[in-house]
Amino acid sequence: MAIEDQDLYLDPALRDWVLFPILFVMILVGILRHNITVLLQSAPKKQPLKAIREQLSLQKSAIIRQNGHHISPAAFNARRAYLTQAYTEGKFLKDPEARGKPAANPLTDPGGMDQMINMMKGNMANFIPQTIIMGWVNFFFTGFVLIKLPFPLTVRFKSMLQSGVQTSDLDVRWVSSLSWYFLNLFGLQFVYTLILGANNSANQQMQGMGMPGMGVPAVGPLAPGQDPDKMFAAERENLELVQHDWVLEGVEKRLLANIYEIPNSTHFIYSDL
Numbered sequence: 001m002a003i004e005d006q007d008l009y010l011d012p013a014l015r016d017w018v019l020f021p022i023l024f025v026m027i028l029v030g031i032l033r034h035n036i037t038v039l040l041q042s043a044p045k046k047q048p049l050k051a052i053r054e055q056l057s058l059q060k061s062a063i064i065r066q067n068g069h070h071i072s073p074a075a076f077n078a079r080r081a082y083l084t085q086a087y088t089e090g091k092f093l094k095d096p097e098a099r100g101k102p103a104a105n106p107l108t109d110p111g112g113m114d115q116m117i118n119m120m121k122g123n124m125a126n127f128i129p130q131t132i133i134m135g136w137v138n139f140f141f142t143g144f145v146l147i148k149l150p151f152p153l154t155v156r157f158k159s160m161l162q163s164g165v166q167t168s169d170l171d172v173r174w175v176s177s178l179s180w181y182f183l184n185l186f187g188l189q190f191v192y193t194l195i196l197g198a199n200n201s202a203n204q205q206m207q208g209m210g211m212p213g214m215g216v217p218a219v220g221p222l223a224p225g226q227d228p229d230k231m232f233a234a235e236r237e238n239l240e241l242v243q244h245d246w247v248l249e250g251v252e253k254r255l256l257a258n259i260y261e262i263p264n265s266t267h268f269i270y271s272d273l
Contacts, residue, residue, distance in 0.1 A: 008174065010145065018177055019146045022137060026184045029129050030192050030202040037201035040121040042114065050094035054228055057083075057092040061235045069247050076244045087236040090229060099229050122201070134181065138164075141177040149173040 061083050068076045090096045142164045153161070153172045162170060164178040175183065192202040 008145065008148070014144055014146055018141050018144050019180065022141070022177065022181055023184060025136075026133060026181070026188060027191060027195075029133060030188060031195065033125055033129050034192070034196050034201040037122055037125045040125060041118055045114070048094065054092050054094045057086070058231060058235060061087075061239055065239060065242050068242065069245050071246075072248075073244055073246055076246075080239055080242070084236050084239055087232040090232070092232070093228055125201075130185070137178060137181045144177040145170075145174050146177055146180050147175050149175060 064076070064079055064083070068079075071079075086092055090099050093099065145162075145165060148171070149161075151173075155172055158172045160182075161172060161179045162174065162176045163182070165174075165176040189202070192200050196202065
């Protein structure tokens with residue numbers, strides 16, 4: 001019998017006592033992890049205006065690099081010249097006198113200590129529940145085959161979808177219980193968004209584990225031990241290396257060319273206008 005023609009008949013009890021329990025437990029643990037993270041996080045302290053300006057200036061350069069093709073070359077060059085000169089002079093630094101000095105020890109900085117403690121709390125709130133759930137699934141449900149994916153896959157996915165099932169001739173579309181845990185671990189972020197909202201701690205934990213993000217990162221305090229002057233220097237080099245390509249160059253000619261390529265019945269309407 002060919003591998004792609006395999007047809008297994010699974011006990012409905014696997015669905016009721018393995019498939020759904022793993023799914024529901026992971027959803028509940030994600031909600032619990034979100035609430036624990038919110039409770040453990042201390043209230044953000046008020047930052048001085050210079051520190052906020054330092055953070056926003058870095059984000060402004062990233063926005064210009066990513067979206068500068070929507071403005072004219074003259075406007076882009078003016079913004080680039082202003083930012084590169086400001087970065088060179090250290091205009092946006094909250095402490096210009098600290099330029100050239102070693103970065104401050106985060107253990108002696110109260111703000112850095114608070115940030116490190118908050119990061120540690122978030123990591124513990126994520127690591128401990130996932131370790132417990134993985135041990136629970138691995139102890140009670142190892143060796144079960146739960147579902148079959150409705151689309152074909154290559155054999156390279158076999159090790160990812162059939163963890164804990166040592167069967168070489170099983171169709172790659174069958175998913176084991178341990179692999180079902182990993183699929184839920186990285187695939188429930190949209191369920192968390194639906195239940196908890198977009199800015200929930202469960203989604204932030206998944207992004208921290210390697211989930212891809214979109215857009216420009218949100219503004220936040222610099223990590224402990226980072227040197228703002230070196231970050232500005234690196235951002236200045238990135239900004240100088242950007243090749244500007246204006247997407248609206250010659251847009252009038254392209255628009256007219258598209259209009260006159262419309263079929264004759266519409267062509268006369270536009271030509272009369």
